[in-house]
Amino acid sequence: MSTALLDEQQATLTTLLEEKAGYDAEFYAALVELLGAEGAAAAFEQYEKDLLTRSAAEAAARAAAYGGGPVMSGEWALPLDGRFTSCYCQRWGTMHWGIDIAAPMYTPLYSAGDGIVIQAGPATGFGQAVYIQHSNGDVTVYGHMEVIEVVTGQRVAAGQEIALVGSQGFSTGPHLHLEVHVGGVGGTRVDPVIWLANRGIFV
Ligand SMILES: [Zn+2]
Structure with a gap:
């Protein structure tokens, strides 16, 4: 496969990822607005904190199980x-x-x-x-x-x-x-x- 083709595929992938990031941000903002309107902003903040805590715990468990990544x-x-x-x-x-x-x-x-x-x-x-x-x-x-x-x-x-x-x-x-x-x-x-x-x- 030629380098040009690979560069093109990489560029397409990058563009799609950037678009996705944009949509994610829009979705997030809309979600916050909705929850805020319902007086649930604090609950949402707590939910996010819990999510971070959980993913950190999962990453630690994974590192313990697999030696913390490659040698x-x-x-x-x-x-x-x-x-x-x-x-x-x-x-x-x-x-x-x-x-x-x-x-x-x-x-x-x-x-x-x-x-x-x-x-x-x-x-x-x-x-x-x-x-x-x-x-x-x-x-x-x-x-x-x-x-x-x-x-x-x-x-x-x-x-x-x-x-x-x-x-x-x-x-x-x-x-x-x-x-x-x-x-x-x-x-x-x-x-x-x-x-x-x-x-x-x-x-
Ligand atoms: Zn073999």
């Missing part, structure tokens, strides 16, 4: 801090072109680096997969997720949550299948453990 090293991140269950090696008579990291269903997983989502959705064998191209041209591939939280064309940052762990496709339990294609999709597939270690990330 980072400079510009790179560990996609999933879980149990290493399969190497980049021969397995059952065929080459396993990635590594497997097991974790409970719905554990968040993160982009290994800054990049652009070049593909996100159903993929043969992987159930669902996300392909992220990084600025050096290398592509990281994430497979088997239950929920994908990014769309094709989206720019992502290192350590940004992109999906939730699942067991879709050819899989016997919830885990991440991670591949690295050097030089782009269809390039040389290398051992993700070594590729990540060269970037200060240890699986």
Whole structure:
């Protein structure tokens, strides 16, 4: 996909988000006016406070459950801090072109680096997969997720949550299948453990 097309998609997304923010503000103002008219402004304020308290509690619970976000090293991140269950090696008579990291269903997983989502959705064998191209041209591939939280064309940052762990496709339990294609999709597939270690990330 060309950079121009990606820029265009990004611009469209940004415009839509800005429009949504505008409508949200209008809706909020209308809601406040209505509640104020009913003499319920104070109740609304309390409701908002409760909402903030609740989301802070949820964020804290999430951080406690998942270790407070990704392990980072400079510009790179560990996609999933879980149990290493399969190497980049021969397995059952065929080459396993990635590594497997097991974790409970719905554990968040993160982009290994800054990049652009070049593909996100159903993929043969992987159930669902996300392909992220990084600025050096290398592509990281994430497979088997239950929920994908990014769309094709989206720019992502290192350590940004992109999906939730699942067991879709050819899989016997919830885990991440991670591949690295050097030089782009269809390039040389290398051992993700070594590729990540060269970037200060240890699986
Ligand atoms: Zn695998």
